[in-house]
Amino acid sequence: MSKTEEIKELYGKYVMQTYAQSLVLAKGKGTKVWDTDGKVYLDFLSGISVLNVGHSHPAVVKAIQDQVAKLTHVSNLYYNENQAKLAEKLSSLSFGGKCFFCNSGAEANEAQIKLARLWGHEKGKYRVISMKNSFHGRTLATAAATGQTKIQKGFEPMPEGFVYAEFNNIDSVKELVDDKTVAILVEAVQGEGGIIPATDEFMQGVRALCDEKDLLMLCDEVQCGMGRTGDWFAFQVSGVEPDCFSLAKALGSGYPIGAIVSNEKLANVFQPGKHASTFGGTPLACAAALATIEVIEEEELLDAATRSGDLFKEGLEAFIEKYPHAKEVRGRGLMLGMEFDEPVKPLVDKMTEMGLIALATAEKVVRFLPPLNVKDGEIEEALDIIEDSLAEIYGSQTAQEEAGA
């Protein structure tokens, strides 16, 4: 039995089947990963926007190695220097607020939902308006906040206090506001929903509505944050500031860490005993995050995301003209999606077979989230593989031919 088959068999026997896996990956470096048979792939998924500085970045490796030998964990009943420094950093990169640390995206969103409820408690306000096709996590409360019935099905009754508006439709949000509403939760770019950016008008409309009705604006930056879209945080492009936002995925370059950052209004709502997390903001997790942020700054990866994103987007858009099933390329920076008029799983499988890792999202969208320091040559290589895969799946017809011209 090959190593690959052996590992798959162990999964079959001993790991709950919550995912539909394909490759067995063994090693990563920059934008490349290798499977157990030694085959190399371009990783244009980055662990779904976890490895924004690439696999095993030397500066992150060193920071983790140094810290693990010094102090890995202390209870949050004690201070640790790295957590203080990371909080200061995240605060200064956003709007000067305060942080709470946890371990994952769901946990970060759970924290901002709890924070919002605590803030609204005396006024009897608890209901959160989130968006249809959003994704906020898999805990019961964050699954309830997720505007997709398929995430909730079978787990009912869901926690109450969540209603869903149309994304990018401010009137539909306004219609849901009542005297129980405490917050509006939004992704500045919907990830799982199919790479759908919020319009500036929508983000500004949500902010204005929150100001007018005394509601909190909460952003979920778990996937679109940490430089992914060319800004530190995706909400920044619209010129609005939420009252609180969540981070996780890319924050620790693969070392698990989640965080929320809130403005002055919410900064002192949590008091001792109100919320906690054993592993939240350990010296080791914060060392990984501090090193990640330093790499993004030193390698100027916000600019790189914008520049490389434009290059990649241009290449993808050329396929729209050539392949009639390809309808639209969406997104900002290196958070890009290519929508087709039919399910894209066969295409994504073909790309994987040819050495490019991406993801089928919302059924008809190919989602690309390469490391922000992806090289131009790697983008060209990826475009070649996408073109070859398109040709294999759809033949090398052109739009004009298909239209019968």
Ligand SMILES: *Cc1c(COP(=O)(O)O)cnc(C)c1O
């Ligand atoms: C991945 C994701 C989450 C959940 O994060 P976990 O770390 O898997 O709990 C929440 N929100 C968004 C937008 C995400 O992409």
